[in-house]
Amino acid sequence: xxxMMCTVLGAGLAIGLGAIGSAIGEGYIAxxxxxxxxxxxxxxxxxxxxxxxxxxxxxxxxxxxxxxxLVLLFGGNGxxxxxxxxxxxxxxxxxxGTIGSGFGAGLPGGSALKGIGRNPQNSDALTVQxxxxxxxxxxxxxxxxxxxxxxxxxxxxxxxxxxxxxxxxxxxxGFGAIGPGIGDGIVxxxxxxxxxxxxxxxxxxxxxxxxxxxxxxxTDIYSLVVALILxxxx
Amino acid sequence: xxxxxxxxIIEFSVMGYNVSLNPVIFLMTYLxxxxxxxxxxxxxxxxxxxxxxxxxxxxxxxxxIEDVTVGTLGEKDGKSFVPLIFTIFIFVLAAxxxxxxxxxxxxxxxxxxxxxxxxxxxxxxWVIDGIMNTQFRPNPHxxxxxxxxxxxxxxxxxxxxxxxxxxxxxxxxxxxNAVRKNGFLDYFRGYMGDIIPSHGxxxxxxxxxxxxxxxxxxxxxxxxxxxxxxxxxxFGGFMILVIVSSLVKYMLxxxxxxxxxxxxxxxxxxxxxxxxxxxxxxxxx
Numbered sequence: 001x002x003x004m005m006c007t008v009l010g011a012g013l014a015i016g017l018g019a020i021g022s023a024i025g026e027g028y029i030a031x032x033x034x035x036x037x038x039x040x041x042x043x044x045x046x047x048x049x050x051x052x053x054x055x056x057x058x059x060x061x062x063x064x065x066x067x068x069x070l071v072l073l074f075g076g077n078g079x080x081x082x083x084x085x086x087x088x089x090x091x092x093x094x095x096x097g098t099i100g101s102g103f104g105a106g107l108p109g110g111s112a113l114k115g116i117g118r119n120p121q122n123s124d125a126l127t128v129q130x131x132x133x134x135x136x137x138x139x140x141x142x143x144x145x146x147x148x149x150x151x152x153x154x155x156x157x158x159x160x161x162x163x164x165x166x167x168x169x170x171x172x173x174g175f176g177a178i179g180p181g182i183g184d185g186i187v188x189x190x191x192x193x194x195x196x197x198x199x200x201x202x203x204x205x206x207x208x209x210x211x212x213x214x215x216x217x218x219t220d221i222y223s224l225v226v227a228l229i230l231x232x233x234x
Numbered sequence: 235x236x237x238x239x240x241x242x243i244i245e246f247s248v249m250g251y252n253v254s255l256n257p258v259i260f261l262m263t264y265l266x267x268x269x270x271x272x273x274x275x276x277x278x279x280x281x282x283x284x285x286x287x288x289x290x291x292x293x294x295x296x297x298x299i300e301d302v303t304v305g306t307l308g309e310k311d312g313k314s315f316v317p318l319i320f321t322i323f324i325f326v327l328a329a330x331x332x333x334x335x336x337x338x339x340x341x342x343x344x345x346x347x348x349x350x351x352x353x354x355x356x357x358x359x360w361v362i363d364g365i366m367n368t369q370f371r372p373n374p375h376x377x378x379x380x381x382x383x384x385x386x387x388x389x390x391x392x393x394x395x396x397x398x399x400x401x402x403x404x405x406x407x408x409x410x411n412a413v414r415k416n417g418f419l420d421y422f423r424g425y426m427g428d429i430i431p432s433h434g435x436x437x438x439x440x441x442x443x444x445x446x447x448x449x450x451x452x453x454x455x456x457x458x459x460x461x462x463x464x465x466x467x468x469f470g471g472f473m474i475l476v477i478v479s480s481l482v483k484y485m486l487x488x489x490x491x492x493x494x495x496x497x498x499x500x501x502x503x504x505x506x507x508x509x510x511x512x513x514x515x516x517x518x519x
Contacts, residue, residue, distance in 0.1 A: 060466070063466075138463060
């Protein structure tokens, strides 16, 4: 198998799949910004600022996918069949792994903008809450990036079992990250809506949100553990 | 493009252990520390009741972080953590911003060199090779050659070592604070989950409690996600910059990208890192 062929395939998988989630998430944020502008045209500065910050953070998932794609394209110059398999696996892991949290990070951004549309006075509380929610939502993508980078640097010995294990690890981490990403986003979305309604409860809401997100992420940690076992133990 | 894979490394051994470090990142980290120390001295040198421009800037930054910290951790605990949190924030911010002008010393050296060469004629030589590759090579004996030899500025946060160190500092603070606040037994009980009771002697059953292991893994993975978030964003910005720059032959577009990834994403990621540090502390408090 030609290694170059596999780096190209891996790069295509990485950015092609990785762009899906973030694009939808950013669109959701912009949609709610339009709604907020319709309600509060006077607060357009605050709305624009929050929209840009929210979209920039949502883009992180796609940027990770782009980085892995570029690393595969320009840095993937190893040799041998196993190296080729690790490149494809790296592409699969980051590609599927970014779908969930790209979309998920858009949800709190959207509801933060909805909150500003309701009452522009709350914009500071909403910005802080949105950033925390989005940052925690991205955990699953970061695990996918970690696994993808480990796969990229790996050079195992030739065996069919190891080959299957590497592809399996990529699927475990990639698919495993979709659910927690969206789930975390749903938690953060509703926390943000609640902050928009009653900003005085923000401390309580942030704490509960983080605990809820941490438990949602448990399944992501299962995936990470299984992926690492597949990579290093099998 | 060889910038992507080339990392300068010094290796030496201390007491039988092989240590390798990246001298450029090392230098940049100390540069950031120097900038922060000088900045802090300059801001606090002459404190006045009616603040001047510099003091005003420092106060705005400090009060912003203080508000966020006190808002999350409460009045009493918040105040005691503000110095640490503020230090983390300005360190990460300065570290993210130091790479905005990567070749500033070479640029200054070239301006001085060209002027020096025009007047004295022995400052160096022009190498003329088409429009894109014409360059000025300074004479190694001149006084400004040090500016050329100075390495390209790069963010210390671009290296995973810096980010992991910051993440581990926060991790240590979170857990030491939690033990100090609640006592070791209550802290340890927090890892038990709800299926197996955790009061009295039941706590000795922790080796067969699956939730114990899962909670330990989730604590450790919080360090990974905390530091890799910063690393991935800064490293990703750098990588996009390098590749786009070489595609457009360093014309104009990299300036906009530097403004976005250097200035804007630098602030946002510094704030995200700080906010997560505060929330981790508050969660275990």
